[in-house]
Amino acid sequence: MIVAIDGPSGTGKSSTSKAVAAKLGLSYLDTGAQYRAITWWMISNGVDVTDADAIASAAGKPSIVSGTDPSHPTITVDGVDASGPIREQDVTAKVSAVSAVPEVRARITELQRSIAAGAENGIVVEGRDIGTTVLPDADLKIFLTASPEARAARRSGELKGADVHATREALIKRDAADSSRKTSPLAKADDAVEVDTTDLTLQQVIECVVTLVEEKR
Ligand code: C5P
Numbered sequence: 619m620i621v622a623i624d625g626p627s628g629t630g631k632s633s634t635s636k637a638v639a640a641k642l643g644l645s646y647l648d649t650g651a652q653y654r655a656i657t658w659w660m661i662s663n664g665v666d667v668t669d670a671d672a673i674a675s676a677a678g679k680p681s682i683v684s685g686t687d688p689s690h691p692t693i694t695v696d697g698v699d700a701s702g703p704i705r706e707q708d709v710t711a712k713v714s715a716v717s718a719v720p721e722v723r724a725r726i727t728e729l730q731r732s733i734a735a736g737a738e739n740g741i742v743v744e745g746r747d748i749g750t751t752v753l754p755d756a757d758l759k760i761f762l763t764a765s766p767e768a769r770a771a772r773r774s775g776e777l778k779g780a781d782v783h784a785t786r787e788a789l790i791k792r793d794a795a796d797s798s799r800k801t802s803p804l805a806k807a808d809d810a811v812e813v814d815t816t817d818l819t820l821q822q823v824i825e826c827v828v829t830l831v832e833e834k835r
Contacts, residue, residue: 619644619740620755621831622748625762626793626804628769630815630823634762635744637824639688642831645737646688649745649752652726653717654704655682655695660716667712674721682726684733686741711788714795723801727752746796749807758834759810760827766790768816 621644623635632648639646657667659680666672685692693700703709716722730752734741745752749759764772770786777785796804806812811830815823 619831619835620734620737620753620757621740621742621827622753622756622759622807622810623742623744623762623827624746624749624760624804624806624810626746626769626796627789628773629762629764630772630820631744631762633820634823634827635742636688636691637820638827638831639742641824641828643739644688645686645733645739645741646691647684647686647730647733647737647741647743648691648693649726649730649743649748650713651691651693651701651704652682652684652729653722654709654713655693655700656680656722656726657713657716658700658704658706658709659695661708661712667715670719673716673719677719677721677725682729684729686733686737688742710792714792714799718795718799718801720801727802746804747802749810750805751802754807758831759807760830761806761810761812762823763812763814764816 623631625631636646660667660673660676665676680695683694693704730743734743734753743753749756766786770782770789773789774780774782774785793804813823813826
């Protein structure tokens with residue numbers, strides 16, 4: 619059972635995907651964490667993240683390992699636990715530019731496909747292009763949406779009191795960059811089920827997705 623969950627930031631993708639995977643005994647892969655990890659490595663190693671050629675030449679260098687236990691997802695870069703640093707604001711501001719580079723996408727996509735192929739009990743994979751590009755044959759594809767206001771409010775809550783207006787602007791900017799890039803942009807697959815989470819609690823979204831998975835099993 620391969621479940622692809624895509625959608626823009628702040629729609630509840632990560633919380634939903636982890637909870638659904640834990641409840642159904644599936645593995646879990648946060649593909650955004652992988653793009654954040656490669657971005658963090660580039661920043662830490664002095665790669666100019668405004669230079670697509672420099673990003674492309676460095677794309678194959680770091681070793682990125684994702685742990686797929688939904689109750690304790692991990693990410694290491696060259697053997698170092700990067701779970702904390704990849705959430706820093708600097709990484710968030712630069713990740714869209716790095717993830718738009720085709721060489722980065724090719725490398726990370728290959729990693730994602732091999733993790734999904736090795737998940738014997740099935741996996742929930744969350745991201746932006748999982749249903750369209752990474753795993754087009756997924757058993758179930760879900761596309762989560764929510765109003766920009768709801769998404770910004772959730773994100774500022776996670777960031778412990780960050781300014782909602784500034785968060786909303788940053789989020790809209792990142793979604794626009796992710797949706798307009800040439801290589802596998804953020805998009806809903808034709809055969810994905812769209813779930814608008816604006817007026818739903820997290821618990822309701824989880825229940826909705828669990829029901830959809832059970833119907834496919
Ligand atoms: O999900 P998260 O917000 O952590 O993702 C960070 C960034 O990684 C996104 O804004 C996007 O640029 C990139 N990403 C992507 N493709 C994916 C997952 C994330 O390009 N499948």
